[in-house]
Amino acid sequence: MKHTNIAVIGLGYVGLPLAVALARHFPTTGFDISQERIAELHRGFDRTDEVEPARLRASTLKLSATPADIAGAAIYIVTVPTPVSDDNEPDLGPVMSACGTVGRLMAKGAVVVFESTVYPGVTENICGPELERLSGLKCGVDFFLGYSPERINPGDREHTVERITKVVAGQTPEVTELLAKVYGSVTTGGVFCAASIRVAEAAKVIENSQRDINIAFINEITMIFEKLGISIYDVLDASATKWNFLNFKPGLVGGHCIGVDPFYLARCAQDNGHHPEIILAGRRINDAMGPWVAERVAAQLPPQSRILMLGLTFKENVPDLRNSKVVDVIRALRQMGHSVEVHDPFADSDEARHEYAETLTPSLDGATGFDCIIGAVPHAPYLAFTEESFTTLVRPGGLVADVKGMWRGMDVPDALRLWRL
Ligand SMILES: NC(=O)c1ccc[n+]([C@@H]2O[C@H](COP(=O)([O-])OP(=O)(O)OC[C@H]3O[C@@H](n4cnc5c(N)ncnc54)[C@H](O)[C@@H]3O)[C@@H](O)[C@H]2O)c1
Numbered sequence: 001m002k003h004t005n006i007a008v009i010g011l012g013y014v015g016l017p018l019a020v021a022l023a024r025h026f027p028t029t030g031f032d033i034s035q036e037r038i039a040e041l042h043r044g045f046d047r048t049d050e051v052e053p054a055r056l057r058a059s060t061l062k063l064s065a066t067p068a069d070i071a072g073a074a075i076y077i078v079t080v081p082t083p084v085s086d087d088n089e090p091d092l093g094p095v096m097s098a099c100g101t102v103g104r105l106m107a108k109g110a111v112v113v114f115e116s117t118v119y120p121g122v123t124e125n126i127c128g129p130e131l132e133r134l135s136g137l138k139c140g141v142d143f144f145l146g147y148s149p150e151r152i153n154p155g156d157r158e159h160t161v162e163r164i165t166k167v168v169a170g171q172t173p174e175v176t177e178l179l180a181k182v183y184g185s186v187t188t189g190g191v192f193c194a195a196s197i198r199v200a201e202a203a204k205v206i207e208n209s210q211r212d213i214n215i216a217f218i219n220e221i222t223m224i225f226e227k228l229g230i231s232i233y234d235v236l237d238a239s240a241t242k243w244n245f246l247n248f249k250p251g252l253v254g255g256h257c258i259g260v261d262p263f264y265l266a267r268c269a270q271d272n273g274h275h276p277e278i279i280l281a282g283r284r285i286n287d288a289m290g291p292w293v294a295e296r297v298a299a300q301l302p303p304q305s306r307i308l309m310l311g312l313t314f315k316e317n318v319p320d321l322r323n324s325k326v327v328d329v330i331r332a333l334r335q336m337g338h339s340v341e342v343h344d345p346f347a348d349s350d351e352a353r354h355e356y357a358e359t360l361t362p363s364l365d366g367a368t369g370f371d372c373i374i375g376a377v378p379h380a381p382y383l384a385f386t387e388e389s390f391t392t393l394v395r396p397g398g399l400v401a402d403v404k405g406m407w408r409g410m411d412v413p414d415a416l417r418l419w420r421l
Pocket residue numbers: 009010011012013014015031032033034037079080081082094095097098101115116117118150151152153154256257
């Protein structure tokens with residue numbers, strides 16, 4: 001068992017921490033199509049900030065961008081992205097490309113496990129046949145499938161791959177048992193053997209869809225209460241005192257998972273003859289939140305205001321810019337004729353330029369006299385703002401807009417106006 005060779009395909013937020021954890025117990029090779037990513041990791045630098053340089057350098061994980069280096073592994077674990085297209089359709093391109101790599105290289109007896117978030121049926125009905133086609137091997141006879149959803153969360157140091165309960169499912173009871181042993185040696189959180197691969201796929205996609213729908217409900221009532229002049233945060237403080245109230249917060253739902261995975265579930269529903277109501281309504285409401293915030297803030301501002309946006313990443317204290325909805329707020333404000341500068345202490349400026357054509361303001365030193373600052377992402381340095389920070393950044397009579405309720409406990413100087421949800 002301890003000599004089981006493992007190859008992890010796709011070394012991003014999910015793949016790298018998993019590969020490093022597996023390498024402590026098994027001979028493990030991490031493969032990524034990005035040569036740049038492999039070169040950075042060789043230097044001990046993880047741009048996702050999930051694995052510290054010392055741990056990366058000390059790891060026995062082999063790193064490669066050469067497919068031949070993962071030939072003949074006993075277990076392949078696929079952790080490549082599963083985005084949506086511009087019209088919100090699942091894009092299985094990276095998963096298919098990973099199947100191509102594995103299918104051409106795997107030997108008889110291999111187990112191919114998918115961790116990428118998909119909808120029920122993708123592993124067995126789409127990936128299995130593709131692997132068969134490319135390998136010339138028979139699925140369920142010469143090689144076997146498995147699925148194990150990933151639950152980690154960028155920037156979350158508590159729910160790491162070594163601590164969370166891992167759901168596993170294999171094509172046969174023997175494969176499930178093998179996966180339970182492999183993942184069980186990595187996590188102290190235990191392993192749950194799901195009833196089938198389709199069940200494991202379904203479990204993951206509903207975990208994220210459930211979050212999206214719950215946030216959509218809070219976003220909708222935020223919009224209603226704003227019309228009534230009631231702060232959602234004041235309402236949530238009161239409601240949260242009930243034992244079974246679900247304490248979700250309003251927000252811009254971005255990132256690679258919560259705002260994307262419901263579209264996978266919706267596609268699966270439609271393909272099976274069911275029109276999903278609540279899943280797509282949740283997506284519509286959450287995607288409308290950025291333009292709505294922009295309108296509400298703009299209603300407080302004179303034309304052609306000079307605005308400073310604080311935060312661009314999709315969540316706090318991480319460099320992850322994928323699918324950031326702060327961009328929707330920025331674009332809507334610019335369309336209304338305002339000028340918007342953007343600051344983010346964690347985002348990579350090259351990535352911001354490449355992904356969104358945004359030039360980040362490198363530092364807040366010397367930043368002053370704005371008509372408005374918008375607290376969009378509760379990064380730690382923004383939480384540490386003092387009254388003086390506001391006075392420096394905002395001109396007298398200007399606006400402090402607090403989208404995330406991050407400055408609720410603070411007094412905004414009398415000379416300034418405050419807007420918050
Ligand atoms: N980020 C999260 O917190 C999280 C949590 C749970 C589940 N997931 C799911 O896990 C999967 C991976 O997400 P991620 O956040 O790690 O993505 P990511 O974008 O951070 O990393 C993906 C990596 O895969 C590489 N890659 C792309 N195509 C490849 C191919 N054909 N062969 C080899 N490498 C390839 C990319 O270069 C990149 O380094 C997705 O399905 C996602 O929905 C992500």
